[in-house]
Amino acid sequence: xxxxxxxxxxxxxxxxxxxxxxxxxxxxxxxxxxxxxxxxxxxxxxxxxxxxxxxxxxxxxxxxxxxxxxxxxxxxxxxxxxxxxxxxxxxxxxxxxxxxxxxxxxxxxxxxxxx
Amino acid sequence: xxxxxxxxxxxxxxxxxxxxxxxxxxxxxxxxxxxxxxxxxxxxxxxxxxxxxxxxxxxxxxxxxxxxxxxxxxxxxxxxxxxxxxxxxxxxxxxxxxxxxxxxxxxxxxxxxxxx
Numbered sequence: 455x456x457x458x459x460x461x462x463x464x465x466x467x468x469x470x471x472x473x474x475x476x477x478x479x480x481x482x483x484x485x486x487x488x489x490x491x492x493x494x495x496x497x498x499x500x501x502x503x504x505x506x507x508x509x510x511x512x513x514x515x516x517x518x519x520x521x522x523x524x525x526x527x528x529x530x531x532x533x534x535x536x537x538x539x540x541x542x543x544x545x546x547x548x549x550x551x552x553x554x555x556x557x558x559x560x561x562x563x564x565x566x567x568x569x
Numbered sequence: 570x571x572x573x574x575x576x577x578x579x580x581x582x583x584x585x586x587x588x589x590x591x592x593x594x595x596x597x598x599x600x601x602x603x604x605x606x607x608x609x610x611x612x613x614x615x616x617x618x619x620x621x622x623x624x625x626x627x628x629x630x631x632x633x634x635x636x637x638x639x640x641x642x643x644x645x646x647x648x649x650x651x652x653x654x655x656x657x658x659x660x661x662x663x664x665x666x667x668x669x670x671x672x673x674x675x676x677x678x679x680x681x682x683x684x685x
Contacts, residue, residue: 458611490676497573497660498612498676544611555664555672556602556625559611 456481456547460560467535468568475530475563477545486548487528488557489519493541501543504528515539540567571595573677575661581683582651589647590680592661599666601644602674603636605629606658618644619666651684658682 459478467473479485486505490498502513509521519530528545542564546557574593582588594601599620604612615634616626620641630636633651638644648655658681662674 488673495678495681497575497678498662500673500675503673546611555600555674556614556617557604557612557674558614561609561611 456485456549456558458545458547458558458560460543460545460563462563463561464564464566466566466568469537470534473530473532473535473539473565475543475545475565477528477530477560478526479528479545479547480526481547481549485521485528486555487519487521488546488548489513489517489528489530490544490546490559491541492544492562498544501530535565535567537567537569540565573661573663573675575659575677575680577680578678579681579683581685583685584653585650587647587649588651588682589645590659590661590682592644592646592663592677594642594644594661594663595675597665598663598675599641600664600672600674601638602662602664603644603646604660604662606660606679607656612660615646648682651682653684656682656684 457480488503489501501517502511504511504521542562544559544562546559548555576591601618603615606612618638633649636646658679660679661677664672664674
C-alpha cells in the first residue's frame with residue numbers, strides 16, 4: 455500500500471530564511487504527488503502537484519518542489535519565507551481508484567516563522 | 570468562482586445523537602470526496618462519488634456512517650449514534666473528473682465535529 459512520510463513534525467525558521475520540508479513516499483507505480491497547506495481551522499489549499507515531466511515543479515506563493523525518483527522524495531522549498539507562511543503543510547500521493555484519485559496524506563509538518 | 574462549501578462549520582453533539590453534514594462542490598465538478606482528519610494527523614480518505622454513484626468506501630467508514638449524493642451535486646455525510654471517537658474535522662473535496670490520474674482535488678473548509 456502507498457504511504458507518505460513527513461519526518462519533521464515541527465520546523466521553525468526566521469522570516470527571510472530559506473525553507474525545505476521533507477516528504478518521502480512509498481508507492482509501487484509512478485506517483486502522483488501533491489503539497490497542500492492548511493491554516494488553523496481551515497481546509498486544504500493546493501500549493502503544487504507533480505504528475506510527469508519536469509521534476510522541478512513551481513507552485514503558488516513562491517513554493518517549488520523537486521521529485522527525485524531515486525530517493526523516493528518530493529521535498530518542498532521556498533527561498534525566502536514570509537511570516538504569512540506559518541501553517542501546516544501536507545504531502546500527499548494520489549492513487550487511482552474506480553476512476554477517481556484517492557489521496558494518501560502524510561502526518562504534516564507544522565511551520566513556525568520567527569520575526 | 571465559488572469554492573467548495575461545507576455546512577455547518579462546527580457541530581457539537583452528545584454521544585448517541587445523529588449528525589448530518591453537507592458539502593456543496595465546485596459547480597460542474599463530477600467527483601466528490603470525503604476525508605476525516607483527527608488532531609495531529611493528515612486527512613484520511615472515507616469515500617468517493619462519481620456523479621451520484623458512490624464508487625469506493627474506506628474501511629474507516631463503519632456501518633454508522635452513510636454518504637449520499639442524490640442528484641450528483643451536493644453531498645451529505647450522516648453519522649448515526651455518534652461516539653467520542655468520531656470527533657474530528659470532516660473535509661470534503663471535489664474535482665473536475667476529466668483528468669484521470671491528473672485530476673486535482675479542491676478542498677472545502679471542513680466541518681469540525683465534537684462529540685461530548
